[in-house]
Amino acid sequence: MRPRVISALVVANLSRQARDRVGLFFMVVMPFVTIMFVGLAMGGAGSEKxxxxxxxxxxxxxxxxxxxxxxxxxxxxxxxxxxxxxxxxxxxxxxxxxxxxxxxxxxxxxxxxxxxxxxxxxxxxxxxxxxxxxxxxxxxxxxxxxxxxxxxxxxxxxxxxxxxSADVAVRGTGGGDGEPTGFAYTAPANLLLFTFINSMAVAAALVESRRIGMIRRTLAAPVRESTVLFGEALSRLLVAAAQSLLIIVVSALVFGVRWGDPLGVTLVVALFCLVATGAAMLVGALVANPSQAPAIGPPLGIVLGMLGGCLWPKEVAGEPLTTIGYLFPHSWAMDALLALTRPGAGIGTVWVEAAVLAGMAAVALAVAVAVFRRRALRTA
Known part of the structure; x- marks a missing residue:
């Protein structure tokens, strides 16, 4: 791989994304408006009685x-x-x-x-x-x-x-009892919701790169397909990571959210960003018009967020929908992030969820790379 080509692709993609004012609003402002209003409706700060x-x-x-x-x-x-x-x-x-x-x-x-x-x-x-x-x-x-x-x-x-029997303690191993409320619940929920939605929305930039011939001109140079693939994937991954990091930092400073073990949170969020990157690459390779990606991605992200407990607690959705939700990454990531907020929880608490997310990320990226290589690179 050629680092200069990769960095040039990343800079071009991020620069084009930075000029999208509507996209920046949904990345920088909308998550915190949602966290504030929904968090207040759910009881405010999760540390209060x-x-x-x-x-x-x-x-x-x-x-x-x-x-x-x-x-x-x-x-x-x-x-x-x-x-x-x-x-x-x-x-x-x-x-x-x-x-x-x-x-x-x-x-x-x-x-x-x-x-x-x-x-x-x-x-x-x-x-x-x-x-x-x-x-x-x-x-x-x-x-x-x-x-x-x-x-x-x-x-x-x-x-x-x-x-x-007073010294006997019962330790929970799953979601449900003692889940955080208020901002402590809505912050991780909206991290997953907006990271996935905005990753899918920025897939339009990938379609635009194909439309204006940027990928074609890059391939005309002595550049390998793998270099282009890596550069495009890294661009989407950086957007997802920036969205997640922004929500974590601001929610901790402004809303007092305690995310838990830093290593565990980093692992879960990184794996979910990889899943979102794979989904964005797949959408970017499949659609033919830049306007189609925002029309497909956000509705899909909202539906998966509903099933995964990102819009309301899973108890509200009921057992059938909750069971269906575990077919998708949002449910596993939500369970992991909520589990990490409990006292004494660490990376070992969420190893099952992390393993499932890793598998989903591997499948999503593998499918996305295969489809992108066939539909975007070979026809560029």
């Missing part, structure tokens, strides 16, 4: 036990409310993420939340844990009484068992 409204009577032992468990959660801010109507109004107006109505003497509680709220889904997870803890204790006490213990002895046995 999630507000939850509760209607309960302190005289009810079950209600008191649930309240203690909720208050012990480091992720919830429990707000006492007087009526179920007030709870529903607070959830509807966005004052709280979720509400819990505990009817005295009843074993069924009313949970109020918006299915489209990421913070509401996170609150539900914490509420389920609290109610499950209380239910398990009550079942254990009833079992001890059935076995012949007095109520006082049964409670003592259960307290002793809880004390013995």
């Amino acid at each position: 999630i507000p939850v409204a509760v209607v309960a009577q302190d005289s009810d032992p079950t209600a008191a036990a649930v309240l203690r468990e909720l208050a012990a959660s480091p992720d919830l801010e429990v707000r006492r409310t007087d009526s179920a109507e007030e709870v529903r109004a607070d959830v509807r107006r966005g004052r709280v993420a979720a509400g819990l109505v505990i009817t005295p003497g009843s074993t069924e509680f009313d949970l109020v939340l918006s299915q489209t709220s990421g913070s509401g889904m996170a609150a539900r997870s914490e509420i389920d844990v609290a109610v499950g803890e209380v239910s398990a204790v009550q079942e254990a006490i009833r079992a001890a009484i059935t076995a012949g213990a007095t109520p006082a002895q049964a409670e003592e046995y259960v307290r002793a068992a809880q004390a013995e």
Whole structure:
């Protein structure tokens, strides 16, 4: 390969991209507008406690036990409310993420939340844990009484068992429980969404290079096809990497997003950029007109973003669509980036996701290179 030819191709491509004001707006401004508004709708900064409204009577032992468990959660801010109507109004107006109505003497509680709220889904997870803890204790006490213990002895046995199991920790290995909310969720989601969409959109520049004869003139010189391929691919990769780096830096400085282990984040983002580069090269080789690439790429990127949890939490989409989403890179990259935000997570936490992304990147680039060589280089 000839470094001068590669650098000339990269400079020409990036210079043409820098003159595209509409493209620059969608790369520099639009991601942060989306992060801000969607992040605020999902509860703002992910490090803040999630507000939850509760209607309960302190005289009810079950209600008191649930309240203690909720208050012990480091992720919830429990707000006492007087009526179920007030709870529903607070959830509807966005004052709280979720509400819990505990009817005295009843074993069924009313949970109020918006299915489209990421913070509401996170609150539900914490509420389920609290109610499950209380239910398990009550079942254990009833079992001890059935076995012949007095109520006082049964409670003592259960307290002793809880004390013995207090040091046992459960470590999650997948998405779902304890996922970030607010900006901590929308920043990685929009990194994947806009990196892929803008990579697909800049495929138009590749089509333009073919149209104006830049690739043909390059091949007329003593330049190998592999050099042209590498130069064009590197141009798309640099655009994707610049988009990702910009979102990471600005979201950390402006929105206080904590991305987690730098090595793990770098690996996941780099692999996703390679996937986006392969997709951009493939689109650039297949379409015949520069206006076709922006018409195909962004809609495809939005659909894949929907399936991958980039527009809303996967719980909202449901299990069938979530399962389909794992056929594409967005779901794997989203799971990896969210996992890396958890305390103690490192590159070893996301090795499965990284391996899948590496495989997808290899396939995307191999197909793109084959199609580009046949349709763009041989016919240039």
